[in-house]
Structures are given as structure tokens and as C-alpha cells.
Amino acid sequence: MGERGRPAANGTELALGAVLTGTGTRFTLPSRPATAAWLCLFNGEAERRVPMVRAGDFWSIEVPAAGVGTAYGFRVDGPGLDPAKLLVDPYATVLDRRFVYDPRLSQPGADTADLVPRALVQSPLTGTPAPPLFRHGGLIYELNVRGFTMRHPDVPEAQRGTLAALARPAIIDHLRTIGVAAVELMPITAWIDERHLPPLGLSNAWGYNPVVPMALDPGLVPGGLAELTATVAALRAAGIGVILDLVFNHSGESDRAGPTLSMRGLDEGLWYAHAPDGTLINDTGCGNTLDAARTEVRALVLASLRHFARAGVDGFRFDLAPVLARGPGFDPAAPFFAEIAADPLLNDRVMIAEPWDVGPGGYQLGAFPDNWLEWNDRFRDDARRFWRGDGEAGVLATRLAGSSDLFAGDRTRSVNFVAAHDGFTLADTLSYAERHNEANGEHNRDGSAENHSWNNGVEGPSDEPEVLARRNLAARALLTTLFASRGTIMLTAGDEFGRTQGGNNNAYAQNNGTSWVDWACRDTRLEAFVAALSRARRGSVLEETIWLGPEARWYDLTGQPMSPDAWAGANGFELHLPDKAGDVVVRIDREAGRATVTRPGAESVS
Template sequence: MTPAYGATSLGGVTHFRVRSPQASALWLCLFDGADERRIPMDRQGDDWFAELAGQHAGAAYGYRADGEWAPEHGLWFDPAKLLVDPYAVELDRRFVQDPALTQFGVDTAHLVPRAIVPMASEPVRKEAPKFQRGGLIYEINVRGFTMLHPDVPKGIRGTVAALAHPAVLAHLKKLHVSAIELMPITAWIDERHLGPLGLSNAWGYNPVAMMALDPGLCPGGVAELRKTAAALHDAGIGVILDLVFNHTGESDIHGGVISLRGLDNAGYAHAPDGSLINDTGCGNTLDFANPAVRELTVASLHHFVRNCGVDGFRFDLAPIMARGPGFSADAPIFAEIAADPLLADRVMIAEPWDIGPGGYQLGNFPADWLEWNDKYRDDVRRFWRGDGTIGDVVTRIAGSSDIFPEQCRSVNFLAAHDGFTLADSVAYLYKHNEANGEANRDGHGENFSWNCGVEGPSDDPEVLACRDADLRALLSTLFASTGTIMLTAGDEFGRSQRGNNNAYAQDNEIGWVDWKGRDLALESFTADLAKARAEQLAFFTSFPQEGEWVKSNGEPMGNGDWQEVGVLKYRLNSANLSLSISREGPTKHARWRPA
């Protein structure tokens, strides 16, 4: 039996297997503190093997590879570089940027995390995902969500374990959350420009090891994630991981040699002239036409389902997974996931865009995938800003059948981690990213936002009343919409990032959820909406079969009414619900309730 990639124990022997087709020599490096022991590995085809008698769970290890150093030809072999196992599941420390990572012949063993040989454990009992389509997905930045939570013990704030605290579970249940979606918790490295600015990556969308949990967010490793997922499941809440398979933190040609680059650089997509393709904006793009990349991806998903009990996944810049080189809905990775017994019933969610050619693919993913619907966000925001059409907004409320004609696969959202918070979208016309150190050049320029007459914080009662009414109208629209809905943590009670619409580098009070300063009245309003939706959840899982849009006088909407009407109602006969929308003057509102 051929051992799996990574470190595994079989029959009283610990096996190490790593792929490196172009290396001339490869060593397994075992660490006891600062002491390193190098063991030459044996080659079989594209793979290298080493064996150690006995069980070595908890041992720290890495690899070194020798071969040609010719970055201009995609060859980055340097035995001075300690390399992280691409199949590592736990690391002993976080990644740090350092010039030594890029310099040939400079040893990096003191910098680079060591992988940990995993403990043997029984797989999590596989059950149907807790998540229900039509339900509420609650997007969480694990660190920022609990750093300021007064009821969570300081020792676990900012970690995966904090999500299992009774106070957190109570809040999630109050909102009738169907599943939490965790922003990346796999190990990442800061972008090179952040250190000199005194900043650090707070979001995690720059991974190096695809299935290794970040030691800062999940210091208890696999056991911590597994225990937290079990507690959430006991509360009836699913767990979805936001994963990044589109690039790695080894970045562009000026980036470091840390893992895949020093073992199998062919995992990155290259143009015919050998230059790195950058369809991500992050310096490199993983090549999903390469079977080894797909194998690593599927193995990562397996690990999180089998060993951690995860219910599903959201894929960042997901069109890249279907490039070879152009996007195809028939891409091999989709077929491989669909045919896999462990993965076929998991929740799969695409962020359906990247920055490459033909990178906007909303509506084009497999029929059983959900997709983030940015057209929902933009059309609903524009409507309540005052310049969007009623025709567009009712299409979005009814499930976006113009995008998903066969079945409702829309993940409707008004705000996400990337962009203004919901409260900031009604308080700022312009982005205010000065704290990011890029002269406010970063972040989206068009946010379809407004400020009720005052930019930023205000104590004017009229301005505050305007913003409160707008937030309630936006939230009512979201919770009345057909399809799955998503709320970013803190938006239910008016969380602000002070106008920063790209807070990826703000691991501080700009990016942390302010629990003490939350708007309790808005939170209660949102909880009431969530309760009403949960009681009628089955209605929101498919396009409406019965119901009609009617004018305020009860007459059916005519073809000529869609652009001019000021007040309308959606009467849903089958669900006994009604939505009333008005965008005129002091009566501006959206109200959704049982009829």
C-alpha cells in the first residue's frame, strides 16, 4: 500500500511522502528544538519517500530539496531553504516575512514553520450537513469576532475555540444562523509590503499550506477545530470554511521559497514565456490543469470533512479552479468533487469571479453549487440609495432567476468582509482607507453607498434616523429574499470600520467587532426578521410559485408600473407573508412580516 502524501503512520512505521519531480535530491529534516537531523529520501517516479520505525506523532519536520536554481526557468531548488510539507495539517509557529526567504544560499530553518506529524485519530462520524439552503450564513473573521467580546475569556479570544463559548452560541442561535462561514483559518503569510507599514494581514487570504491550521487562530490544531465544530453542530449550526486554492503566499518572482515553489513549481500556472500568470492579483495562480494541484485540493477538503467535521466550503476566486487555461463549467475539479463519496453532499459555494480573462462567471458554476451574488448586493443598495429600479430589485428579491434560471442558487448579501460594512454603506459616500498606508488607493472605488447628508459619524438626530431607517429597509429586504442569505458578523447591530472598505490589514479596533458599542435595538430588529424567516424557511429555498406584486391600492402591477411606482407590496399567498416597500420621502421603508 502506497502511503498518502504527508506524514502518516502505517503498521508501526511513520511514512513521509512528498512530490518533487525535478529535484535531484531531497531530505527529510527532523527537529528537536534547534537541532536538525537530515535523512536522505528515496525517489520513486515524481515522489520521494522516507520511513521511520515507530510512532512519531508530535515530531517536527520539514524538507530540503536540491536541484537547479534558475528562477527565470521556474526552478527554485536551494537546499538552504527549509520547505513546509504541502500536505501538513499542523505547524509549530506562524509564517513570517524575511528577506532570507528570497535569497539563494541563506538558511531559513530559524524562520520557517515546522510541520507536526499528526496524531492518529478516528474520523468524525459523517452526517448530513447542518446547513439548510435558504438559511442564514453568518460570515466570521475568527480573530476580529471575539477580540473585544466581554463574555469570552481573554485566553481564548480571537481563536476558533471562542466560537464554542456559550455567549457566542447564544448570539448565533438568537439570529437563527444556519451555518457560520469562517474566513481563512489555514496558515498564511503577510504580504511583503505590510511589515514596513507596521501592519499585518488580518483576513488570511494569503495561504502557504492549504490544510495546515494557523497556529495563532487555532492553537489547539485539528482537535480545537473538531471540538468547536461539534459544539456548533450540537447547537444546530453548520460550519463552512472559506478556503483559498487560487494562489499561495509565495507570491510573484520576488517572493520567498517556502513550500510548493521549492518542491514543485509546476503547480503554479505559467505563460508560454515562463512568466507567472497572475489571475489573482496576488503574484501567482495555482494551475488546476495540473492533476497534482487538484489532488492537493481534494485531499484538503477530505481532511477538513473527515478529521474536523466540516459541513462545506466557500472558495475564494473560484473561477481559477476551473481554468486550464480558460474557465469551463466542465472542469475536472468539479467532476472530481461531485464523484467523491465524502464530498458530494457537502455545501459548495463559489465566489464566482477573479481578475483573469473572462473571470466574471456568476451563474456558471455547477448546478449543485451556491454562488455569491454581487448583483444582488449592488441592485439592492442602488434601489435604497434612490437610483436603482424597482424591476431590478424585485428580480433580486425573487431569487435572481435571470442569473440562475433552473434553480435558486443565489447567496444574497448586502455586505461582506471585502467592502463597506452594512452600517458604513449608509454613512459614507467615499472610502476612507488611509490607515492602510496606500494613500487611499486600495479598495473598491464604487460602493453604491450614501451618507444621509453627513460623511461619517454624526450626532444629528435626523441623520441618525435616516441611517437607521435605511439599515432596517436593507435588512428587511435581505431577510425577505428568495435564496440563501448571508450576513457578515456585526452587521446585525451596526458594526463600523470607520469607512475603511478594505480592512484586510487592520488587525485592530478598526477591524474588530465592537460588542460594547452595538446597537441593541437594531440587533433585536434583525433577530425578529431572522425568526420570521426561520419559521417559513421552506419558502425561500426555491423560486416563488405563488404570489404577486401589487400596488399600494391592492391592484396587480402592470408592465408600465415597474419604474415609477413609489409603494408596492409583495403578497406571497403560499407562505402567508407580505413585503411592503416604499422609497418615497418620510415613508421610506421595507417591512416584511407574516401577512
């Protein structure tokens, strides 16, 4: 069976979406409740409706002479279905425009042909991708394509905010200077604004509200698949891998009051998880949840992963990843994991879980397969708490060593970070004791209320030399702790030079200067410090992912071997790890506010 195949009622195979046949294109959609379905072909704004033929739970039609670039959508009619709604193909890979929210998208009977993007028929990517460039242990650099490039002075204005900007020499030079092994791109597939944002004059800046999983956002990637493959190739040529942050836990169709754009209009019961009483399950906090317990949903997810693997990406980060293993409760042996492991195009890709969702039993850190990496929020919180003054040295030592209390197996799978897109930036962690999200229009109730942050004496910006000195020392201590940790590490774009969001720890709706990286105000000394940390770490024992053994030697701050009793109340420690030319020494000294990494033959960094 083909990668998009589904058996029809007569046992023949159907490929979903738009499939070129050599003489035209065959269009197929799934809809069990439909009593009629139409393919909608567009020539400009003119729409021509072609009746489709039912085959079991699927509807299809072949259109001669319809080739690459043909613009199309679907309409269906039947119980609970609304033929006034133009629907996007869930298997679309290219759209002719961005999604724009309009109340009519949610109004029964309101025609939406003038609102909804049209899919464009494309030739599929083929061939076997090169092996991943990125492997476990290096530095992942998380970035938002638009926010990272909108203010960069060396990116031409017409290219700012687009994926192609990442291939500019100045961008690549910066990534190489700080030792990036792979960029992790926040969502670049097409999304729609949450319905409460336009009345507030806001728009979604992060992209975690997608509609169909394979279609690139025409605003971020105006050159489509060619732009993606070219950018990936340019980064790979510089030794930098690419990881895509993908959202398979919900769609932008949201809750019952949300828009009808694609899956909801075709067959809501097929795609979304429902409680026995028929209400939408909300394990995501977004109003709906894709039902990965269904083979049809998993098939679309895997087809999407194969599609992007063929574009050359090294791996994927899964937003709210436990959703993909719910049936309805989280199952570490869920079919999704086995299907990826058995897939020849995917089984060597890097898989990274955000190991929590908001459903029952949703926190699953450490429960993913042995070959998956996992975001480790415990590292972030414990590192912050230690340097804030209320965390324990022994706990921090466990995090530095790879968090063996959290991960089973023969190696650490932790992705260590001290800040991510969701939450305070590193600089704001040290400048704000409380969140300041007033601009989001939710009365400062959104975003996490507990950030393990501290303001070093002044809430917000300060010109006081003592405050600035404390913040600078704390930033260096946290960054050193990150780069001195065992396994894979992640840095969020701009944290290497002091990026601030003014205390906003949930800037998803700030598609403006709040979330855009300010390249003109970089702290170049901090940036040079991060580059030195990266040089000290690269190729050393710190990048390994196997557990520390007897070769690791722990000392107190006076140089004496650390006894079990000495950890209680300790303000720090030294870790000695044998490396090629001698010991790498990591020194953590809270009282002095300083962390140091020393590697034989390299500069000491503190």
C-alpha cells in the first residue's frame, strides 16, 4: 500500500489528496457522513464544482489535464456537514495564500470561498534523503523564522521574515560562531489566528495553530518547497542540521465555536477525539485534540514526516507529544512509536518530544522510547532555582550528569535548556520576578505564573551598575551550567546576547517588536562568552550521552572528595571528567555566583 493509501470498499487502493496520474490528477477525500461531495476547481476567483464519486468511506474523481499548479478545494454535504464551507485538502502541500480568520468561517451557511486558501496540485518529493547531519549531544538552536530575521541588518528587506533569510551568509556565520549543530524551527506550516486575537489587534507569532500539516505557510515560506529544500541544503553545507517543530496534537479549527476549514468540515469524527457524550476532548488546551489512536490520523502524520524528511530535514520536535500516544491514556507502547521505528524514511531521523500535555496524566517526562530525545523542563527549573538560591547542589549535579533519575536506558535522552520560546527569555528570567503579559489582552492571566525567576533587586530594565553586574554574572552562570551539562543542549535564539521581551512570558500573540530579535542591541560580550563556551564543549566528553560512571569524580569547593553527607547544604561542587588530553573540570560556586568550565588545551570559560 502506498504511503497515502487507503483500501476502498472494493479492496482497491486509493491515495488521498491530489495525486498526479500522468494524464491528469485524481482527487480523493475521506468523508463517512457525506451524501454528496464536490471537487472545486478555481481559475482565479471563478469556481467550477465537479461531483465526486463515492467508494466506501471515500470520495474521488479524476480530472484529465489537471496538472501541477491546479487550484482546488472541496465541499461536502450530509448530516452535520455544511456545503457552504470551502475545505482545504488535509494532504495539501502548497497553498495559494495564508489563512486569515473571519467570523464567517464559523457561521453555518456562510460561504467561505473568498476566505479559505486553495491548495495547489504539486509533484511529490521523491527519493531517499541523506542521513541526518545532526546527532544527539550537540547544540540545538531554537528559533522563530519571522522573529529571528525581521530586524537583521544584513538580510535584504524583501527577504526578512522568510525562511530563505536563514541561508544568508550573515545568519550562517552567526550560527557557526556560536557552534550550532542544528536549528530547531518553530512551526513553518500554515496556521490561522485564534479567533480572540483579531479584535485585540493581535496576531499569532509562533504558529502553533496549524490547519493542515504539510502545507508551508505562504508568508514564512513564499517560495514553497523549493525554498525549504534550498534553505535546508545551505544550512547542511555549513554543517548545520534542521529540525522542524510540528504540531500534530490539535488543529486551528479549535473548539465548537471555531472555524470550519478542513478536517471538521469533511468528517470531524474521523480526525478529532470525542468523549462518549460527543463533546470534543481537550487534552491540548486548544479546544480540540487530534485522535492519534485512529490509523487514519497516524497515516496523515507519518505521511507529513516522510514529506519533510524528503526535503532533507534531520528530525522533528513534537509539540504536546503525549497526544500522539493517547488511546485515550498515554501508552509508551503506542502504535505511533512502532510505526516510526519501522519506517525506512523515518527510523534514522531525530525525534524530540515535548513530553507533556494538559490532559489527564499528561506529564510524561522520561516515558518516551529509548531513541527519542525529550525536552527536560526539570533541568530548566532546577538550574534556575539553584542560582536563585533556593535549589540544592545535589539536584543540580544530577541534572548536569544527564538526569538519571528521569531517564531509563543506557544513556541520557535529555534536551537540557534554561529558557525556551514558551516562558521568560534568559535575560527576563533575571530581570522580572513576575510575568508582564498585559499586552496580550488577557489581564496578565496567561502564561506561567511560576518561572523560578528573580529580578536582582529591580523589576524590569535597570541602569544601576550593581544590578546589571548581578544579572550579567547570573546569565553567565546559567549559560555555563547549560553548556557544561551532559547530553544534548538547547539555546533559544537571542539568549546568547541578552534578548528581552519586556517580561512577557507568553509572547505568542506579539507579532511585533516584542518577540522580534533586536540585533542592534546585542550584548556582544555575552555573545562572545557563549561562543567560547561552545568551543570548550564541542568535541569534548560533555557532548557524550552515555551515563557518567566511576570515571567522574566529584569534589567540594575546597578540593576534597564529595562525600554523600557533604551534598546537604553545599553551595557548589567540582566535577572532573577525563577527556582526550586530561580532565575537563566544571566548577559550580553559588556563593561566588560563578560557574567555570576548564578543558585542557582550551581557554577557561567562566
